[in-house]
Amino acid sequence: MARVDEEIQLAAFHVDVEEYAIDIMRIREILNPAQRSSPLRLVRVPKAPPFVDGVVSLRGTILPIIDMRKRFEVPPPEDARATRYVVVSMPVPGAPMRVVGLAVDRVSLIRIRRSEIKPPPEFSGLGGGNAEPYFAGVCSTGGRLIMILNIDRILTTAEKISLGVAEAGEGGAAGTPGTP
Numbered sequence: 001m002a003r004v005d006e007e008i009q010l011a012a013f014h015v016d017v018e019e020y021a022i023d024i025m026r027i028r029e030i031l032n033p034a035q036r037s038s039p040l041r042l043v044r045v046p047k048a049p050p051f052v053d054g055v056v057s058l059r060g061t062i063l064p065i066i067d068m069r070k071r072f073e074v075p076p077p078e079d080a081r082a083t084r085y086v087v088v089s090m091p092v093p094g095a096p097m098r099v100v101g102l103a104v105d106r107v108s109l110i111r112i113r114r115s116e117i118k119p120p121p122e123f124s125g126l127g128g129g130n131a132e133p134y135f136a137g138v139c140s141t142g143g144r145l146i147m148i149l150n151i152d153r154i155l156t157t158a159e160k161i162s163l164g165v166a167e168a169g170e171g172g173a174a175g176t177p178g179t180p
Helices: 157-163
Strands: 005-015 018-024 026-031 054-056 062-065 086-091 095-104 108-115 133-143 143-150
Touching: 005 086, 005 095, 005 143, 018 026, 054 095, 086 108, 086 157, 108 133
Parallel strands: 018 143, 062 095
Antiparallel strands: 005 018, 005 108, 026 086, 054 062, 086 095, 133 143
16 A cells, blocks of 8 residues: 655656656667667558557567657657657556557656646646546656646546557567666
């Protein structure tokens, strides 16, 4: 059982100038697609949803890459050299866990107390979009306001199923954190 004031680690990442975070326990690994002994080659997929950049082969597993800039309707970066793939597992009702890569601008690790996480803002009734399901909370650290993503809700169930994402654990699918 989680203690209210325990310290947790988050992987903070940028999408343009905004900063978001995911509980590090949800991340399988973080990849720099350009700086590997053999760079990951992104293959575009015809008729894929607009937020899907394509797929890469990671140790024999086909991994869809979700561009978080496109998902959050942010213009493309001027310089993509800082792009990282955050590999996560997502549950799909009635199916095995699905593994995807989230393309983000850069990643850092932060530690916060669980008690510092506040509920996400509500936008219903303000005429805005449907942003609430994406967020699990918000925290402030070092003068930065960071939105914590609800990774299970970044994609709808229909979107997860339509991607035909590789099953977690399939032949060592996406490995474990720190695995080359």
